[in-house]
Each structure stands twice: as structure tokens, then as C-alpha cells.
């Protein structure tokens with residue numbers, strides 16, 4: 001695979017769920033690329049479609065009757081959405097790994113942690129049982145679990161939340177996947193452990209050249225880690241650029257609002273949260289989905305949804321205010 005080609009190309013991805021209330025548009029025409037050894041952050045408020053996007057990339061949704069996927073997810077040059085479940089089972093774990101939002105759902109309480117990590121190379125790389133066990137211990141050492149040999153013989157309930165999250169990361173990385181999706185990997189952890197886990201993910205990116213999608217609602221986490229950031233609002237990317245330009249010159253009113261709501265001990269006064277609530281995804285407003293909460297909305301914003309366009313080099317923004325500047 002060419003080094004110049006992105007490892008992942010998400011093209012016009014949309015995900016809809018048929019619900020009792022109507023069609024819920026969880027992801028709307030989302031497009032972005034991820035290069036090898038690149039770390040992309042996807043940020044946005046709760047319910048904006050972050051986890052659904054990540055599951056669609058691994059084709060973990062779209063298999064049930066009420067789930068509808070459209071667009072393309074090109075992974076290593078092939079459209080994942082056209083693969084059968086059997087083919088996907090080979091790709092997941094071997095080439096793509098997901099560290100999910102809730103560590104407890106990723107591990108089986110009835111099996112030793114080492115056994116569960118060893119299973120990944122045993123299935124995907126046909127590694128012999130003994131070698132897979134040794135590899136599991138090595139991975140636990142890589143993620144800095146102390147006394148890895150002993151810990152491998154323990155069950156999930158014998159671990160603290162932070163240590164368990166390290167085990168999930170070890171499991172995700174045991175086949176050295178080319179793409180790792182980490183969905184809120186540190187939300188349940190206290191800040192010191194959070195910093196350690198993030199450092200670990202970044203070290204692994206350096207060591208293995210893994211492409212990483214980091215999903216978080218925390219812009220502080222993005223500031224410490226990512227190369228590129230996509231801001232998601234109500235299932236659509238509203239701004240996407242390098243971390244540096246996002247923090248230095250945010251252009252979408254929603255991104256600015258998010259940045260202003262980060263606690264900053266150096267600033268006096270109260271935080272400035274974004275007013276209002278994210279829209280109901282079954283009844284998305286006409287026009288820009290952010291317009292009901294946007295203090296700068298124009299008449300056009302209430303009528304037509306703006307496209308995500310390149311406004312300056314490597315800075316894509318979906319906002320009508322940008323057009324009025326041009």
C-alpha cells in the first residue's frame with residue numbers, strides 16, 4: 001500500500017436509524033481521510049454521532065433491519081461497506097481495532113485478561129497458544145501494566161478502571177492494527193491516569209505508525225494529542241483542520257463556542273457555555289443544523305444547509321458566514 005495514500009477515506013458517509021419517532025439521521029454526509037501515523041480527533045457534544053461514525057467505519061452497524069448506511073468507507077483501498085460479515089471479522093482486530101467507550105463491555109468477566117488478549121493473535125495471526133500468551137504479556141508490559149505476568153492470570157474484576165483500560169488498549173494493539181479507533185478512551189478515568197493513557201496511545205502511534213481516530217467530547221484531550229481535528233455537530237462535520245489552526249483560528253461559531261466553554265483557570269469570570277440544546281436528530285431544523293443556537297445566524301442559515309468547503313489551505317468550514325467574507 002502506497003505511503004502517500006490515506007489508509008482510510010470516508011466518503012459521503014450517512015447513517016440513518018428507523019425509530020418509532022421517525023427516521024433518525026445520526027450521520028449526515030461525512031467525508032474525511034486519515035493518513036498512516038496520523039491522529040485525528042473527532043469532537044462534539046453527546047449524541048452528535050461520534051460513536052455511530054466509528055462503528056460505521058468498522059461496519060459494526062448497518063447489519064440490522066432498522067440501520068441504513070450510505071456512502072463509502074475505503075480502508076486500504078477497499079470499500080468496507082461492501083464486505084461481508086465474515087470478511088469483516090478478519091479485518092477487525094487484525095487491521096482495525098476499536099477501544100470502546102465502556103471497557104467493561106469489551107472484556108468477558110469469565111475469562112482471564114491474558115487469555116482474552118492472547119485470543120486476538122491466535123485467531124488473526126494463527127499464533128500458537130504458548131506464543132500468543134507470551135505476546136499478551138508483552139503487550140501488557142507495553143501498556144505499562146505492572147507485574148504483567150501475574151496480572152495476565154487475573155480476571156477483569158481484579159483490575160482498577162485505569163488498568164482495565166490499559167488491558168483493552170493492549171488487546172486492541174496486540175495485532176498491531178493499522179487503524180485504531182479510540183472512542184472516549186479516557187472519559188471514565190481520573191486525570192492522572194487519563195494523561196498516562198493518552199501518552200501511551202501517542203507512543204504507540206510513534207512506535208507502530210498506527211493511524212488513530214480519537215473520539216472525545218473533550219477539547220483539552222485533543223489539544224494534547226491530535227494532529228487534525230473534525231468538529232461534529234448533529235451528525236455533520238462543521239469544521240475540520242489541523243489542531244494548530246483549530247485552536248489558533250477557529251472559524252465555525254460552534255467551534256468557537258466549544259472553545260469558550262473549556263475551563264481556563266487563567267481567565268476570570270464564569271464559563272461561557274453554548275446556549276440551547278443540540279437538535280433532535282429525527283426533526284433536524286431546515287438549513288444549518290446549528291442556526292437555532294447561533295448568535296450570528298443569517299436568513300440563509302435558516303433556509304439552506306452550508307456545504308463543508310475548503311476556506312483556506314487545509315481548513316474546511318461549513319458556514320454561510322464564510323461565504324459572506326469571500
Ligand SMILES: Nc1ncnc2c1ncn2[C@@H]1O[C@H](COP(=O)(O)OP(=O)(O)OP(=O)(O)O)[C@@H](O)[C@H]1O
Nearest residue numbers: 017024026045046047048049050051052053217281
Ligand atoms: N442503534 C441505534 N438505533 C437508534 N438510534 C441510535 C442507535 N445508535 C445510536 N443512535 C442515536 O444516534 C445518535 C448518535 O449517537 P452516538 O452514539 O454516535 O453519539 P455520540 O456522539 O457518540 O455521543 P456520546 O458523546 O454520548 O457518546 C444519538 O441520537 C443516538 O441516540
Ligand SMILES: [Mg+2]
Nearest residue numbers: 050051052101
Ligand atoms: Mg459515543
